Amino acid sequence: MHRTRTLVALGAASVIAATAIAPSMASAQSDIDELLTGLNSPKGVALLGRDVVVGQGAFGPPDPALLYITSGRDRGATIPVSDPSTLVDVAISPVDGTGWGIVGDEDGGFLVVHQLGDGSVVEVLNTREYQATDPDPVDQEGNPTESNAYGLTIAPNGDALVADAAGNDIIRVTPDGDAWTVARFDVEATPTDHVGDPTLPPMIDAEAVPTTVTFGPDGDIYVGQLKGFPFLPGTSNVWRIDADAAGGWCSVNTPTSECGVYAGGLTAIQDIAFNTGGSRLYVLELAEGGVLEFEAGFGTGEFPDAVLLELRGSRTRELAAGQLSEPGGIAVHSTGNIYVTDGVFTGGRLVRI
Numbered sequence: 001m002h003r004t005r006t007l008v009a010l011g012a013a014s015v016i017a018a019t020a021i022a023p024s025m026a027s028a029q030s031d032i033d034e035l036l037t038g039l040n041s042p043k044g045v046a047l048l049g050r051d052v053v054v055g056q057g058a059f060g061p062p063d064p065a066l067l068y069i070t071s072g073r074d075r076g077a078t079i080p081v082s083d084p085s086t087l088v089d090v091a092i093s094p095v096d097g098t099g100w101g102i103v104g105d106e107d108g109g110f111l112v113v114h115q116l117g118d119g120s121v122v123e124v125l126n127t128r129e130y131q132a133t134d135p136d137p138v139d140q141e142g143n144p145t146e147s148n149a150y151g152l153t154i155a156p157n158g159d160a161l162v163a164d165a166a167g168n169d170i171i172r173v174t175p176d177g178d179a180w181t182v183a184r185f186d187v188e189a190t191p192t193d194h195v196g197d198p199t200l201p202p203m204i205d206a207e208a209v210p211t212t213v214t215f216g217p218d219g220d221i222y223v224g225q226l227k228g229f230p231f232l233p234g235t236s237n238v239w240r241i242d243a244d245a246a247g248g249w250c251s252v253n254t255p256t257s258e259c260g261v262y263a264g265g266l267t268a269i270q271d272i273a274f275n276t277g278g279s280r281l282y283v284l285e286l287a288e289g290g291v292l293e294f295e296a297g298f299g300t301g302e303f304p305d306a307v308l309l310e311l312r313g314s315r316t317r318e319l320a321a322g323q324l325s326e327p328g329g330i331a332v333h334s335t336g337n338i339y340v341t342d343g344v345f346t347g348g349r350l351v352r353i
Contacts, residue, residue, distance in 0.1 A: 008210070011071050020209075032351050034076060036068060039348030042341040044090035048097060052331070052339050054350055055101060065101070068350060089151055089329070096156040102162065103147045105235030110149035111346050112160055114175055125173045127164055138187045140228070141208055151212035151271070158350070163210040163223060168194045170213055170223060170241070182221065183241050183259055185210060186251030192230045195292070204230050208250070212237075212271045216218045217244045217278025222262060224283065225252075231268070231291035238263040238272060238283065254255035254263040263311055268294070270306075270327045274335040282319075283313040284340065297326075298345075306342060308353070320353050 036054070040063040044055030050071040053327035062084035069077040083128040093100065098115045105111050109128040113121050127147040135144035141167075151163035155172070161182065162171045173179040185208030192200040207228035208226035216222045221241040239250050250259040276284070285293040285307040287301035297303035306320045306327035319338070328341030328348070336351040 002100050019083075021227060024259075032320055034349060034351050035070075036066070036350040037347065039341070039343070039350065042348040042350065043344055044087055044101070045329040045331045045339055045341045045350070046090045046099075046335055047331050047339070048091045048092050050333065052350065053081065053090055053092065054341060055090035056337070057084070057086045057129045058088045058104075058328070059183045059188065065090055065099075072309075073300075075157045083298055088149065090276055091152045091154045091160070093154045093158055094156055095154075100152060100154055100160055102152050108145055112149065112152070112162055114160070114172060124160065124177050125162070125171070126174065127162060127167070127171065130171060131164065131167045134167070134169070134181055137167075137184065137278055138168065138205075138207070140187060140205055149223075150211070153214045155215065160212045160353060161221065163213040165211050165226065168210065170210060172246075180246055182245050183223075183248035183250050184257050185225070185239075186249065186253060187334065188227075188228075188235070189251050190217060190232050191231055192232075194232060196232050200230070206230065206232070208237070211269055214272055214274065215243075216240070216274055222274075222281075224266075224272040226268050226286070226291065227269075231289070233267040233290040234265050236266040236269045236285075238266065238269070238281065239263045266309075267307070271330045273332045273338075275332050275336065279312060280318070282330055282338060283309040284327045284330055285309065286327060296347075303346070308338075309338065324351075 040056045041058045042054045042056050043058035046053045046254040052098050053063045057210050062082040065082040088102040091100045093208050100114050100195045103111045103335050111172035112125040114124050115121050118189045127149040131147040146166040148166035149162050150165040153161050169184045169343045170182040172182045174282040180211050189203045190206040196326045209224050209226035209228045211226045212224040223239045225236050229234045241259045248259045271284040273282050287304040306324040323343045328344045331339045345351045
C-alpha cells in the first residue's frame with residue numbers, strides 16, 4: 001500500500017442487477033426536495049449518521065466529495081471533505097465511520113482507497129492490477145483483464161466490496177489490502193431484434209456488467225447489473241450471493257444456493273439500496289428504455305427519465321416518476337428518506353424523496 005491524497009476527512013467509468021417483478025406496476029407521485037444543485041457528475045452517495053456524503057467527478061473533471069449537513073446547528077450546510085478527485089463511488093464504514101472511495105487515477109485505472117484515523121488515506125487496491133491476475137473467463141470483448149470499478153459498499157466487518165462492471169465480478173478487499181473474488185457472473189443469451197441491425201445474429205451472449213453492490217438485512221450480498229450489449233430492457237437482475245462466498249459463480253443457466261436471482265425483469269440498474277428493516281428494496285434504473293435510449297441523449301441533448309422502483313414483496317411501484325434523469329446513486333436513511341443523485345452529465349443534483 002502507498003499513500004495518496006486525502007479523500008474524506010470525516011473525523012473517524014466507463015459504463016454507465018428469485019422474486020419476479022409484478023406484471024403491473026403502480027406509480028406513486030413523490031415529494032422531492034432539491035437539496036443541492038450545480039454538482040459535478042455526482043454518482044456516489046452515502047450516509048454518515050443523518051448527514052449525506054456525495055462523491056463528485058465520476059464522469060467529469062475531478063471535484064471534492066461534499067458532506068451535506070442535515071442535522072444539528074449546521075443543518076443545510078455543505079462542506080468539502082476531500083481534495084479534488086475523480087470519485088466514482090463513496091461508502092462509509094459501519095465499523096468506525098471512516099470513508100472509502102473508488103477513485104479514477106491518472107492512467108485511466110481505478111483505486112480503492114480508505115481513510116485512516118489520522119485523516120490521511122491509503123490506496124488499498126488497484127483494481128486494474130488485480131484483474132490482470134484474475135481474468136474474466138467469459139469476456140466477450142477481447143479484453144478479459146479490463147477493469148471498471150463502479151460500485152462500492154463496506155461489509156459489517158470493515159472489508160470493502162467492489163462491483164467491477166468490466167471484470168464481471170465482485171471483489172472483496174480488507175483494509176490491509178488482501179483481496180479475493182467473491183463471485184463471477186456468467187453471460188446470458190439475449191435477443192437482438194430490438195436493436196434494428198440486420199447484420200447481428202438473432203442472439204448474443206450479453207455480459208452481466210455488475211454496477212452496484214450492497215448488503216441485505218439477512219447479511220447476504222446483493223448485486224445489481226446493467227446487462228451488456230445488446231442492452232435488452234427487462235433483462236437485468238438483482239442477485240443474492242452468500243455473505244461468505246469466495247470464487248462463486250452466478251448464472252441464470254446454473255443457479256445455485258450460493259448465488260441466484262433475487263429480483264428479475266429490471267432494466268439497466270445503476271444502484272440499489274434496502275430500507276433499514278429490509279422490507280423494501282429500491283432500484284435506480286438508467287432509463288425505462290435502457291442503455292440505447294439513454295445513449296441517444298448524448299446526441300440530442302435530451303436525456304430520458306430515470307426510473308426509481310420500490311420492490312416490496314410481490315409489489316412494485318415507481319417513485320418520483322418523471323422527476324429524475326441521468327441517475328447517479330441512492331441511499332436510504334432509517335427515517336425512510338431516500339437520497340438520490342442525478343444529472344450526472346448535466347447539472348448534478350442531490351434530492352430527497
